[in-house]
Amino acid sequence: MEAAEIHFADRGFEGTSVRDIAETAGVNLAMINYYFGSKEKLMEAMFARRSAYMTLQLETILANREMGPMEKLETLVDQYINRLLNQPCFHRIMIREQMMNSNHMITEQILQMKRTNSNLTRALIAEGQEAGVFRQNVDMGLLMATLVGTVGHIVSTQHFYREMNDLGEMTEDEFRNHIRGKLSSHIKAIFKAILSNED
Amino acid sequence: MEAAEIHFADRGFEGTSVRDIAETAGVNLAMINYYFGSKEKLMEAMFARRSAYMTLQLETILANREMGPMEKLETLVDQYINRLLNQPCFHRIMIREQMMNSNHMITEQILQMKRTNSNLTRALIAEGQEAGVFRQNVDMGLLMATLVGTVGHIVSTQHFYREMNDLGEMTEDEFRNHIRGKLSSHIKAIFKAILSNED
Amino acid sequence: MEAAEIHFADRGFEGTSVRDIAETAGVNLAMINYYFGSKEKLMEAMFARRSAYMTLQLETILANREMGPMEKLETLVDQYINRLLNQPCFHRIMIREQMMNSNHMITEQILQMKRTNSNLTRALIAEGQEAGVFRQNVDMGLLMATLVGTVGHIVSTQHFYREMNDLGEMTEDEFRNHIRGKLSSHIKAIFKAILSNED
Amino acid sequence: MEAAEIHFADRGFEGTSVRDIAETAGVNLAMINYYFGSKEKLMEAMFARRSAYMTLQLETILANREMGPMEKLETLVDQYINRLLNQPCFHRIMIREQMMNSNHMITEQILQMKRTNSNLTRALIAEGQEAGVFRQNVDMGLLMATLVGTVGHIVSTQHFYREMNDLGEMTEDEFRNHIRGKLSSHIKAIFKAILSNED
DNA sequence: GATGAATGAGCTTTCATTCAT
DNA sequence: GATGAATGAAAGCTCATTCAT
Numbered sequence: 001m002e003a004a005e006i007h008f009a010d011r012g013f014e015g016t017s018v019r020d021i022a023e024t025a026g027v028n029l030a031m032i033n034y035y036f037g038s039k040e041k042l043m044e045a046m047f048a049r050r051s052a053y054m055t056l057q058l059e060t061i062l063a064n065r066e067m068g069p070m071e072k073l074e075t076l077v078d079q080y081i082n083r084l085l086n087q088p089c090f091h092r093i094m095i096r097e098q099m100m101n102s103n104h105m106i107t108e109q110i111l112q113m114k115r116t117n118s119n120l121t122r123a124l125i126a127e128g129q130e131a132g133v134f135r136q137n138v139d140m141g142l143l144m145a146t147l148v149g150t151v152g153h154i155v156s157t158q159h160f161y162r163e164m165n166d167l168g169e170m171t172e173d174e175f176r177n178h179i180r181g182k183l184s185s186h187i188k189a190i191f192k193a194i195l196s197n198e199d
Numbered sequence: 200m201e202a203a204e205i206h207f208a209d210r211g212f213e214g215t216s217v218r219d220i221a222e223t224a225g226v227n228l229a230m231i232n233y234y235f236g237s238k239e240k241l242m243e244a245m246f247a248r249r250s251a252y253m254t255l256q257l258e259t260i261l262a263n264r265e266m267g268p269m270e271k272l273e274t275l276v277d278q279y280i281n282r283l284l285n286q287p288c289f290h291r292i293m294i295r296e297q298m299m300n301s302n303h304m305i306t307e308q309i310l311q312m313k314r315t316n317s318n319l320t321r322a323l324i325a326e327g328q329e330a331g332v333f334r335q336n337v338d339m340g341l342l343m344a345t346l347v348g349t350v351g352h353i354v355s356t357q358h359f360y361r362e363m364n365d366l367g368e369m370t371e372d373e374f375r376n377h378i379r380g381k382l383s384s385h386i387k388a389i390f391k392a393i394l395s396n397e398d
Numbered sequence: 399m400e401a402a403e404i405h406f407a408d409r410g411f412e413g414t415s416v417r418d419i420a421e422t423a424g425v426n427l428a429m430i431n432y433y434f435g436s437k438e439k440l441m442e443a444m445f446a447r448r449s450a451y452m453t454l455q456l457e458t459i460l461a462n463r464e465m466g467p468m469e470k471l472e473t474l475v476d477q478y479i480n481r482l483l484n485q486p487c488f489h490r491i492m493i494r495e496q497m498m499n500s501n502h503m504i505t506e507q508i509l510q511m512k513r514t515n516s517n518l519t520r521a522l523i524a525e526g527q528e529a530g531v532f533r534q535n536v537d538m539g540l541l542m543a544t545l546v547g548t549v550g551h552i553v554s555t556q557h558f559y560r561e562m563n564d565l566g567e568m569t570e571d572e573f574r575n576h577i578r579g580k581l582s583s584h585i586k587a588i589f590k591a592i593l594s595n596e597d
Numbered sequence: 598m599e600a601a602e603i604h605f606a607d608r609g610f611e612g613t614s615v616r617d618i619a620e621t622a623g624v625n626l627a628m629i630n631y632y633f634g635s636k637e638k639l640m641e642a643m644f645a646r647r648s649a650y651m652t653l654q655l656e657t658i659l660a661n662r663e664m665g666p667m668e669k670l671e672t673l674v675d676q677y678i679n680r681l682l683n684q685p686c687f688h689r690i691m692i693r694e695q696m697m698n699s700n701h702m703i704t705e706q707i708l709q710m711k712r713t714n715s716n717l718t719r720a721l722i723a724e725g726q727e728a729g730v731f732r733q734n735v736d737m738g739l740l741m742a743t744l745v746g747t748v749g750h751i752v753s754t755q756h757f758y759r760e761m762n763d764l765g766e767m768t769e770d771e772f773r774n775h776i777r778g779k780l781s782s783h784i785k786a787i788f789k790a791i792l793s794n795e796d
Numbered sequence: 797g798a799t800g801a802a803t804g805a806g807c808t809t810t811c812a813t814t815c816a817t
Numbered sequence: 818g819a820t821g822a823a824t825g826a827a828a829g830c831t832c833a834t835t836c837a838t
Contacts, residue, residue, distance in 0.1 A: 015212075
């Protein structure tokens with residue numbers, strides 16, 4: 001499944017052959033169909049594994065009683081950024097799959113994941129509104145799109161960001177840490193500007 | 200080329216067969232190779248056509264002498280949103296191609312487009328900074344990623360945004376207008392918060 | 399037709415596309431079908447033109463009353479060698495076509511050419527036999543095969559003959575003259591050994 | 598590989614489709630690419646198999662200590678004739694490939710084969726020259742061309758030889774035996790005339 | 797369970813040819 | 818007559834999948 005992630009991220013689902021995956025994974029070609037049933041089901045399994053972890057992480061934060069709404073939101077932002085930076089392959093796949101509803105099963109899984117995340121986030125925001133910390137009339141969809149879209153775009157096109165800012169000589173790790181900080185404060189600043197109650 | 204755009208947007212480059220494109224376009228299968236040489240060159244032609252238009256549009260704004268920096272920036276945002284909403288297919292393709300550097304020619308075209316846009320925008324921001332309207336220390340890359348990422352994400356996943364906000368009954372046109380306004384004020388608010396000089 | 403000869407000789411009939419011929423000849427692609435009707439008919443026309451010339455040449459020698467049988471035969475050998483060395487492209491095509499009876503029309507043309515040549519040569523040999531210069535029991539087929547096969551083989555694989563005899567530095571013309579002499583005396587020696595009456 | 602030989606001999610490399618070969622061989626079309634990788638590699642494999650056998654046969658004769666030089670040469674001639682008559686398809690392919698250096702790999706294999714044969718034969722002739730049986734100043738290239746060219750031409754155009762000598766009613770086997778004898782004594786006579794030392 | 801061999805479907809591309817002008 | 822555009826057919830090849838062991 002890790003071999004599949006790498007290839008799917010790099011060349012897309014259709015652009016990747018099961019042979020490539022088998023070779024990278026060092027297993028027999030027929031094994032993949034034997035275990036997963038088909039190429040499609042392999043990807044579905046991939047999504048199932050990752051999404052379980054994501055939802056779990058989100059729920060943990062919300063259940064936390066020691067953090068205030070804004071603090072929780074910031075933690076959520078940081079966790080999202082970390083997830084993307086740690087599993088860039090999977091997220092590139094997910095971003096792509098989101099825009100081509102080719103595989104119904106996966107589209108549904110992504111939707112389900114988004115629904116869960118959306119509901120949990122909505123609860124968090126409601127909590128902040130009741131506490132008077134967040135303003136009313138927040139467009140959740142735009143908010144999430146800003147987080148997901150901005151971070152995803154930077155991660156997807158990091159070579160351009162590097163070129164633009166003369167960061168070509170940074171190692172992969174250095175750059176990841178650099179961009180982690182930049183993204184974190186950027187998104188948090190946006191969220192504060194949009195959410196915080198000025199009264 | 201329009202037929203190709205629709206299919207590439209829907210199923211990806213590898214997921215689309217030249218047969219599909221030919222059928223949609225109502226032309227003979229061999230015609231496509233006759234005109235464009237190959238499937239790859241067809242996509243390259245697609246990009247060449249669109250990118251010429253985009254750069255032209257951007258330059259027109261910047262040359263304008265009657266608008267102030269912030270006004271120009273807002274116009275730029277609106278134009279970007281309009282372009283995406285008017286040519287969603289092409290932009291979905293571009294977003295995808297940006298993350299999989301499979302075709303070197305196209306990767307280079309996109310980079311060139313981004314460089315141009317980046318330089319022009321940088322000039323615009325410098326103009327605002329000199330006029331004292333924009334603050335110093337602006338991260339251009341994050342700013343553009345926020346615009347491109349957010350708008351792109353909303354457009355790519357509009358079905359989810361509809362579901363989330365109970366907009367399922369809107370026609371395609373109604374939704375486009377609705378989201379156009381929402382996105383415009385959302386992004387402008389973000390830009391103002393990030394750029395405006397508080398002193 | 400000359401462009402066709404070059405290509406057919408180089409890459410075979412099936413390996414040559416009408417486009418290649420059209421380009422080399424500097425004419426429109428459709429012209430070739432317009433004039434010749436089809437790719438096959440183009441080759442047929444090629445054969446028709448060349449074979450007319452060949453038969454004519456042969457008849458001229460035989461009609462000559464001043465030469466004796468052996469002298470005629472030697473002239474015939476020299477003419478054959480010259481023809482091959484002057485029109486190597488066409489002869490390479492002919493040798494190839496002789497072994498793959500793909501095009502019935504051409505097979506027939508070649509057969510006809512061979513029959514004519516065979517009959518004329520047979521007459522020449524009979525002339526010599528009557529004059530007591532040539533022995534009886536001559537296998538015409540083997541005799542012609544020796545001429546045609548040997549010369550054809552040398553011409554077809556001249557690069558190997560060059561390598562074998564360290565003639566790599568000769569120009570095309572120098573080599574042609576060199577091999578012309580060698581072949582001429584070689585074949586004549588063979589013919590003499592086989593034909594001459596020892597009594 | 599046998600199916601391929603038949604078709605390549607009949608219609609040439611370019612004139613043969615992998616589909617035809619697959620059908621004749623009674624295997625799936627994809628199998629051929631599965632095993633050989635490509636149409637070209639199939640032919641290369643064909644050549645590799647045959648050439649190994651040919652060189653082996655030649656070396657066996659030369660190592661023989663009981664035969665004199667002329668006897669060895671005659672054996673060599675007979676073996677060559679037998680090989681051509683037994684594997685006419687392969688040899689027709691080889692003759693054709695020799696004149697169109699389209700596939701570099703195969704051209705090189707043929708050259709290698711010819712070099713080996715040439716060297717072995719040269720040694721044989723030197724042996725005869727030392728023993729005083731063969732005359733000096735023998736043109737090896739012409740000698741081999743006479744053997745290879747004559748035999749190849751007869752085999753390639755046997756239908757014409759049949760017609761010329763009224764042998765149309767012979768079975769394939771009968772004709773093969775007939776021509777075997779004829780060719781054998783014809784070539785041997787030539788070789789003797791050219792090589793034998795008259796002093 | 798694990799795997800080399802095999803296969804049908806489908807891919808992109810090229811071809812000889814014809815059509816409309 | 819001459820030609821750019823167009824096309825049906827067929828080419829070589831790759832793919833995901835299944836079969837036999």
